[in-house]
Amino acid sequence: MGATSRAFALFFALAASIPASFFLPTEASPKVGSTVATAELETRAFPNAPDGYTPQNTTCPSTRPTVRSASALSDNETSWLEMRRNNTIAPMQDLLGRLNISGFDAEAYITKNAKNASALPNIAIAVSGGGYRACLNGGGAVQAFDSREINSTAAGHLGGLLQSATYLAGLSGGGWLVGSIFVNNFTTVTALLDNDASSVWEFGNSIFEGPATGSIQVLDSAEYYTGIEHEVSAKGDAGFNTSVTDYWGRALSFQLVNASDGGASYTWSSIQLQESFANADSPMPILVSDGRAPGETLIPGNTTIYEFNPFEFGTWDPTTYGFVPLEFLGSNFSGGVLADSEKCVRGFDNVGYVMGTSSSLFNQFILDVNETSLSQLAKSFVSDILSRFSESDNDIAQYQPNPFYGYHKDTSRVYQEPALSLVDGGEDLENIPLHPLIQPFRHLDVIFAVDSSADTNNYWPNGTSLVATYQRSLNGTSADGGNLANGTSFPAIPDQNTFVNLGLNTRPTFFGCNSSNTSSPTPLVVYIPNSPYTYQSNISTFDPSYNTSQRDLIVENGYNVATMGNGTANSTWPVCVGCAILQRSLERTQTALPQACIQCFADFCWDGTVNSTNPANYEPTYKINNPAKKSAAIREVASCSFAAVVAMAVLAMVW
Ligand SMILES: *[C@@H]1O[C@H](CO)[C@@H](O)[C@H](O)[C@H]1NC(C)=O
Ligand SMILES: *[C@@H]1O[C@H](CO)[C@@H](O)[C@H](O)[C@H]1NC(C)=O
């Protein structure tokens, strides 16, 4: 529990300081119409819930939805992958060509194997949780990987990795990043940041003071506040259990989806209708959440891990071991089927609720309302809301009816539960969403794992998340007879002291270079830990005031973390990224490793050395001698903390 309560405190600290501006969609933000016809969906895709936030009974399709066993990929994913793998070929050729591995014609290699998708590299990116810090540091990394970003395809940069990737997974704060990119039509990080700052922060003020006068016109505050309460109550009135996460998710959506109505009709399953996703021009976004029964203490490594992909919700774990079509989540499945008397419920998979579920730890900040400077009246309103929920369950998201009711009775821990309870995806210490990416069915070759966790006492990562994933993959059979690893395979990972002693947490490190060390196919993990290149991005801010300069410096540092300062901190890094991409593929096609790659693996692979002595306090120094822009004038903006915004929203719910 120690780690968890510390995490609560930390997450509160971070939540207390999320700038509303980060989440605001800009020009890519779709307009929300009251009813959206199917034809319109092709261009707008998102607002397709039948009745805003309230899930509705609808007529079932001729083939009634069912829960399927996790014994294969879904047909939807399989057919999407055929397109996606093909669509990654050109970006990969382009990227590998630019990375310019000496003595190796990567373009020719890809061309030669283009007809055989299974020979080609299969890439994933995972961005960890860690609240505001993770969202921005991960944002910088994704920006660096995105060929649409200015300068990202220059020498020393890594633009095109995002376009070459099959999956992009996020969890908690990293889930806000992934969600905000996809919910806003697969936009860029720069577009998310690049608001007209003044109008954004006027929007922030308007939460308290009235409608904005800037580019984003909102309802007045009273409508906003009462709106959230009405939406959550309406969901309750329609027969669905609600939880603190409903309020949190709705408030989060106002920052994330659309300023004018908070995207009440936007569903995660509608991502499959979005043009870029439907054409497989983007990776597949996946968010992660943990199963946790009310009152239960979550045991790392013994948790059922669920995923939300655009097609389905469910788990590969041999406990529940099933997936439900996401669009019909909320339908009353029993034993995996929907009785003839049942309607097909749609609109349950609201994007804010899905993102809020993956980041449900942030519910906790509401508990600290008494520590804020809100008025006494506000505090008692919030306390009143909280009193409706049991204290120990404040981080829980209720999925009721439980789609897995009566399903897999022999192995499931939840088959008798009328409601499935989910919590923040990082609560099992696996703070990097690797679980969906190490599933054997997905055949990934390489995972770029961006870690913004706050493991050390000054909020830097120390490998804890990788250790947790590794431990879980080892437990072929666990004490209770379960077999949670269930075919997943993960590279060997040393203990955290070794991470710190060898500096594995201060620069990118490859794990699993030698695939002959594992018996089943195992992806190479490129671990990219948050560290200071141009900014001390280990922020833990109790300070309620924000400035956009700091936000931008963290994103820029994240760009430098991913690119090692565009190659300035290590000139071989870009080539070595190319080698990491290619390694498993070269092995499959029995192609000799280029000499440059042999050197890369000597430099960047963890070589199996362990030093478990207690390290001194980890206090990394700047990786780039002369951090740019340190003295840039810091523009103070209105002190409008995200926590205050949400707390105000919650308080107004009882209006
Ligand atoms: C989404 O982005 C694509 C590609 O940039 C663009 O063609 C399309 O018009 C956008 N759709 C909307 C609804 O903005
Ligand atoms: C997903 O699969 C279902 C059932 O096979 C099919 O009806 C649906 O059109 C598919 N959706 C997409 C986006 O491919």
Ligand SMILES: *[C@@H]1O[C@H](CO)[C@@H](O)[C@H](O)[C@H]1NC(C)=O
């Ligand atoms: C593969 O992708 C290329 C370029 O994106 C496209 O021209 C071609 O039609 C695709 N082939 C298949 C089989 O999808």
Ligand SMILES: *[C@@H]1O[C@H](CO)[C@@H](O)[C@H](O)[C@H]1NC(C)=O
């Ligand atoms: C792009 O690179 C040029 C040349 O190095 C530089 O002047 C410019 O500021 C860069 N733009 C961005 C957005 O980084």
Ligand SMILES: *[C@@H]1O[C@H](CO)[C@@H](O)[C@H](O)[C@H]1NC(C)=O
């Ligand atoms: C949806 O249908 C179920 C029965 O299939 C019924 O119990 C429930 O009340 C209906 N919900 C709404 C909101 O109409």
Ligand SMILES: *[C@@H]1O[C@H](CO)[C@@H](O)[C@H](O)[C@H]1NC(C)=O
């Ligand atoms: C805030 O303080 C009041 C008065 O001490 C108390 O009744 C209430 O439960 C507290 N609220 C929370 C959320 O701790």
Ligand SMILES: *[C@@H]1O[C@H](CO)[C@@H](O)[C@H](O)[C@H]1NC(C)=O
């Ligand atoms: C690593 O992080 C874990 C989790 O926060 C912590 O318990 C441990 O003391 C840390 N170890 C080092 C060496 O930083």
Ligand SMILES: *[C@@H]1O[C@H](CO)[C@@H](O)[C@H](O)[C@H]1NC(C)=O
């Ligand atoms: C996994 O195995 C390790 C080492 O045997 C053990 O400490 C841990 O409790 C096990 N975890 C589970 C979930 O069984």
Ligand SMILES: *[C@@H]1O[C@H](CO)[C@@H](O)[C@H](O)[C@H]1NC(C)=O
């Ligand atoms: C794992 O969790 C299940 C139920 O949640 C429990 O019955 C079992 O004892 C736990 N196993 C371990 C090794 O903690």
Ligand SMILES: *[C@@H]1O[C@H](CO)[C@@H](O)[C@H](O)[C@H]1NC(C)=O
């Ligand atoms: C995973 O678990 C399922 C359900 O228990 C089982 O059928 C399957 O064989 C397992 N897969 C592996 C690779 O162990």
Ligand SMILES: *[C@@H]1O[C@H](CO)[C@@H](O)[C@H](O)[C@H]1NC(C)=O
């Ligand atoms: C690397 O490039 C990015 C984007 O152009 C830029 O913001 C950053 O300052 C560059 N880093 C260094 C160390 O020059």
Ligand SMILES: *[C@@H]1O[C@H](CO)[C@@H](O)[C@H](O)[C@H]1NC(C)=O
């Ligand atoms: C790059 O970093 C690796 C790993 O720390 C190191 O072995 C190598 O010498 C560095 N190369 C350069 C050119 O700095």
